Amino acid sequence: MRERMAKLAACAVLMIFSLATPALRAQEAAATLSGRVADSSGAAVPNAKVSIRNLETGQAADIQTDRTGTFNLPKLVPGDYEVTVSVQGFAVKADKVTLTAGATLTYNATLTALPAEPQPQSPASSGANASPGNAPSLQDLGFSPAEIKGSPKEQALLERRTHMLKIHQRLGLITTLPMIASVATSINAGGRDTSNTDRTVHMILGSATADLYFTTAYFAIRAPRVPGTRSRGPIRFHKAMAWIHGPGMILTPILGALAYSQKNNGERVHGIAKAHGPVAIVTAGAFGAALLSVSLKF
Amino acid sequence: MSMPIDAWTKAAVNAKQNAQCLAVLFLSLFLALPQRLVAAEEQWILDQSTLTYHVSHPLHQTEGVSHAARGKGVCHEEQCDFLIAVPVKSFDSGDSNRDLHMLEVTKGAEFPLVTVRTRLPESDSKSATIHADLEVQFAGQTACYKQVPFQLTPQGSEIKIAGTIPATLSDFKIGPPTLLTLPVKNEIPIRVEMTWRRQ
Secondary structure (H helix, E strand, O other): OHHHHHHHHHHHHHHHHHHHHHHHHHHHOOEEEEEEEEEOOOOEOOOOEEEEEEOOOOOEEEEEOOOOOEEEEEEEOOEEEEEEEEOOOEOOEEEEEEEOOOOEEEOOEEEOEOOOOOOOOOHHHHHHOOOHHHOOOOOOOOOOHHHHOOOHHHHHHHHHHHHHHHHHHHHHHHHHHHHHHHHHHHHHHHOOOOOHHHHHHHHHHHHHHHHHHHHHHHHHHHOOOOOOOOOOOHHHHHHHHHHHHHHHHHHHHHHHHHHHHHHHOOOOOOHHHHHHHHHHHHHHHHHHHHHHHHHOOO | OOOOHHHHHHHHHHHHHHHHHHHHHHHHHHHHHHHHHHHHHOEEEEEEEEEEEEEEOOOOEEEEEEOOOEEEEEEEOOEEEEEEEEEHHHOEOOOHHHHHHHHHHOOOOOOOEEEEEEEEEHHHHHOOEEEEEEEEEEOOEEEEEEEEEEEEEEEOOEEEEEEEEOOEOHHHOOOOOEEOOEEOOOEOOEEEEEEEEEO
16 A cells, blocks of 8 residues: 555656656746847837747747837747737838747847828829829728727737647647557457457557547647637538547547456456447547548548 | 090900900810819729639648728829728638638738739720739738739720739748648739729
């Protein structure tokens, strides 16, 4: 009993250590991005928005330049970033930078002024006074200020969503490998003359599939929703399939564990455990259909 | 003191001649002015449009369509300035997930409109084919396309215009989106079909 408790405690310590270490490491090795934003004459550009986005994790942050046109973004995770500098009246400037652990990178941006926007005109006045200098403006086209104005907040939401769904997609692809292997090994695991090894291999592959599957599902479920968007097209089928393979992926390991136990006791698989195979096949089929629905055009 | 009769007659003739001159002047102004006003007031309004972008992927050929473009052209001194704008959100590829992804990679929430500006000679409206220099603002970037050919088909007071803008993702510094880790092609030609009405 004492030995078991010691093992459990060791596991817990190991787990805490493994969870805490990356966070501590990130804090210790944080990078800083600082710099100055100026126009083509070298004059400081205050209130310019400096946005950064980690190209690996998609994590984003932004800051505004102060009166001297300078900015400072500390405590950043080292890696490759996209830096975007934007302010009204100037062309947006975007670059890629690499931040290294513990170092401060100086990024100075020189912005190019945009030509002056045509003045808003009323439709009645725009014709008679037309000249090359007063070409139509967006207001002339009937766009409201709300339609013209961008929303960095919504953009950040979209980026977070895409980032999570990209991980979902990659993990989904990786999940197919142990899933196919599990289905393949089930032939040896489920027959009359099966060995313990065959069943164990099948069980390990099945467990790996389930672990990867639920991690994949997490990224789809937790991806932020975009308000006012209704699902259309193949993605609806993809989501509908989740109502089959989701419960299937919960049931399959449970039934598999029952079948495994019955087999190990020298019994024939009986009762509800007999459903393990059919449920697994339906689950794998629904998972495959969900994958194909967003991969191929029908 | 009174004027002699000859002087009265002379003054009356002069007055009559002056009145005739003024009448001719007013008439010529009256005839000339409306033409100038008509020339200055000519405008073109975009009535209907179909803009279609085409994306190529090893597994997919996708098209996104928008009918939400708005446009106006203002002519002056035989030159017409055109502005066409379309909300990025209005493109429909038939899949909401793909459209949201497109919106994300093109920074559509931050820069919600695609705008196209061009200047054309007024006489181009009578040609069968025009070559336009386009200035396209999209995803916070500006790209210029020189001498893009468009076919013109006049239909009464309307003109139908069709052509393809040879846009690429790199023109607007857009990283190619991926599906199953495979990126799409850099070329995203945009087919333009518009009906313009003279006002």
